């Protein structure tokens with residue numbers, strides 16, 4: 001049997017990666033040292049950003065069907081039980097369609113993840129050395145540079161909450177936007193009035209009722225042109241035939257009465273490049289064509305060298 005990618009570990013990270021690679025047409029094999037799925041429940045709170053990823057992977061409906069909003073928790077003080085709301089319930093909005101943390105046992109989430117088509121879970125693995133092969137060193141470096149600060153911030157937040165818990169500080173059991181992961185950002189760079197490159201690309205509704213998340217869903221990049229200068233640059237944009245595909249979207253700045261312009265903070269012609277993971281890869285408002293082409297080369301050059309399909 002030939003395999004493009006061998007994934008070690010069938011937890012949420014490994015399985016989500018497997019689903020994403022399968023939909024890109026790669027042959028994968030996922031193995032785990034455990035003979036069966038974990039039947040307890042640790043990761044029971046599915047954060048809003050995770051729900052957006054699940055929607056992209058086409059599995060959010062099952063996750064919502066198998067869970068609920070967080071009920072109040074009870075803080076036991078001797079004979080008394082004080083009710084406490086960990087999360088304030090919010091209404092969905094145009095840019096944040098899933099604003100609330102969703103409570104679902106981990107074994108149900110695992111079952112939905114593992115039930116995706118073409119995922120085979122092997123119960124054993126071969127001992128020995130494991131190599132990550134085929135990736136360009138520059139690509140691996142960029143991954144580390146991007147992810148390390150985010151991972152450090154998440155770990156720092158958990159440590160802070162844990163320490164406050166031992167001091168009986170009630171803020172340690174309160175959860176807010178940092179835990180819900182909608183404000184994560186990866187890079188600096190060009191800006192609109194609300195967003196910059198590296199931010200999460202929010203959802204929005206266009207004048208014809210189309211939702212942007214529906215356009216983003218899948219393993220492709222999306223380039224969105226707002227205004228005539230950006231549309232012209234989008235027409236000229238050269239995109240490699242290998243690797244992830246590009247979906248081109250033109251939004252008519254004269255007729256757009258939806259939430260896009262407000263949510264994306266657009267005041268002039270703008271070309272936005274959205275990465276497959278739902279983050280903004282590049283924003284160009286000046287020298288649109290040249291600036292975007294440089295960004296495209298930077299984003300796709302490693303992929304071409306690695307020979308990914």
Ligand SMILES: Cc1cc2nc3c(=O)[nH]c(=O)nc-3n(C[C@H](O)[C@H](O)[C@H](O)COP(=O)(O)OP(=O)(O)OC[C@H]3O[C@@H](n4cnc5c(N)ncnc54)[C@H](O)[C@@H]3O)c2cc1C
Pocket residue numbers: 008009010011012013014015031032033034042043044045046047125
């Ligand atoms: C108490 C607790 C509560 C949590 N609550 C939440 C929550 O409410 N919401 C949330 O989003 N997250 C929560 N988390 C975090 C969440 O569980 C993790 O972020 C998530 O499980 C990480 O997924 P993973 O796939 O990276 O790792 P894991 O879930 O640890 O999966 C790794 C897999 O790899 C396998 N494996 C390991 N080594 C090998 C090997 N050498 N060879 C083969 N297989 C191997 C393991 O058997 C396992 O199946 C919680 C964690 C804990 C501990």
